[in-house]
Amino acid sequence: EITRLRDTWLILRRNHTSSAFQFDTKLKSAYKSLMDGSGLLPLQNVSIPDIAPLVFLLERDESSLTDYLPWELSDQNSGLDILLIHLDTARLITAQCGLYKVTAENVMKTVKFEDLISDVFQTEFHLRILWGAKGATVERTERQKKYEQLLAVLSNRAEAPEDDGTAV
Template identity: 35%
Template sequence: MMDENPSRFPSADLASSATSVHRCRSLSHLVAVTVLYCNQMEERVEMLNRWTEVAEEAKSALGNLLGFSSIMHALGSPHIQRLKETMHAWRQRFTDKAFQFEARLRPTLDQMEEGRSQEAPNTTVPYLLPLCYLADGWEAQDALLYWERGYAEAGLPLLYRHLSAARDTAANTERYARNAKVQLGDMRFEDIPLDMFRTQFHLKFLWGSSGATADARERHTKFQQILSALSRRCEPDDT
């Protein structure tokens, strides 16, 4: 029998919009670190390809659009995309996966952030990150929210599409629950491995116990600097 206690599931701590944002950002940082911390180019290429496979699995097989977006935000970040030699080696060694990343996965993420994507019937975790940012007041001092940057059609039409998508999501919660039960089947979760998927573990793993309770914006800003340093260590800037 499947464990019916919701606290046993990896997504159980997504109870609030703030926690959802923390989870997605922390997962993106974790993915980026696993790539940038590899000392050898061959290791980075392998890790980059493995995360591309995980992103595809999350989107297509599991219907986890929130997890898919977190991984893609990391793989598409400037810290990784600036690694020209690594990206070139990846395209040479794993041509099919690199093509899939550019031709299918990135356009899918763009459509999600433009509010134009169509959910697959097997969706288990919808893409609600834009609504979470709005509900929690993240980046309220910025002129544009994160998904509006780089899009010519930023403003009320884009906001309206995301709010409409949120209404559709609210109407389809039972379908998401049914899909999740099908995916989980009779799977049981053990406490220790399950901790690796909790938001609090990600926060403490990346920032330590004291840093995990610091101001979120300051915490993420400083971590961006760490990622930049790791990226330059992998491939120094051209001089």
């Protein structure tokens, strides 16, 4: 839903050219290499490591076994190799947990907290705001479906679905 917003991306690229260049040249390629298991996991200056591949693996159940994972879409023949790389990366992350904790504590020393907005960073707040009072008790697939609907509504509000990206 976010990548579909052509006008928004064009405006962002025009107004923030250097950031867009960094995003296109460095961040996209780094993310892709981490997802396909070819990138190295940095250990220095990282307080929250990339655990998205592990989360994808842990969220799989019987109903999602036929759905391809992001790295399986790019190369279906090396899926098992990439799976093993992600499991090994998860092992490295747990082994280096202390290092990530120290880095995070050093970063958090410079952060100033405001009591008024501290709730925004709580999981319970997001469950209530996105899925209501029953948010934690609803099945994961139901929560994901509602989240996708919310993204679709916000995306359609930003740019109409029939917009061909020439309105900028």
